[in-house]
Amino acid sequence: MNERGITSFHESQEDYVERILMLGQGKEGVRSVDLARSFSYSKASVSVAVRKMEDKGLIRLDEHGLIYLTEQGMAIAGRVYERHQVLEKALLSLGVDEENARRDACLIEHDLSEESFQAIKAHMERFLDKR
Helix, strand or coil, X not given: CCCCCCCCCCHHHHHHHHHHHHXXXXXXXXXXXXXXXXXXXXHHHHHHHHHHHHHCCCEEEXXXXXXXXCHHHHHHHHHHHHHHHHHHHHHHHCCCCHHHHHHHHHHHCCCCCHHHHHHHHHHHHHXXXXX
């Protein structure tokens, strides 16, 4: 495990499980084509990534090809998604425009230490309480 408490996974796999979580909200599974469209990746690239994530136990595929997060995949996706949300809100509160805040939060979410993330999160909670 690294200092974020996440078993060593590639940043791209973190992005994939986070995106599966986001796309799957309110739906019954996610299709590979949905992932390909959302990332603007080729179907072949997504197919390779899906196979790797399945081999690592992050996702499972059903008989119709729908993708579901496993418990392990959900845990990683939830942590990454929370980091993204908190960091994006923090950047927006500093006056960063939406597009840059979203893009920069995605970059920062993978490399920020747990200590720094928790400090930013606590600060944002205090900041939002004062509003």
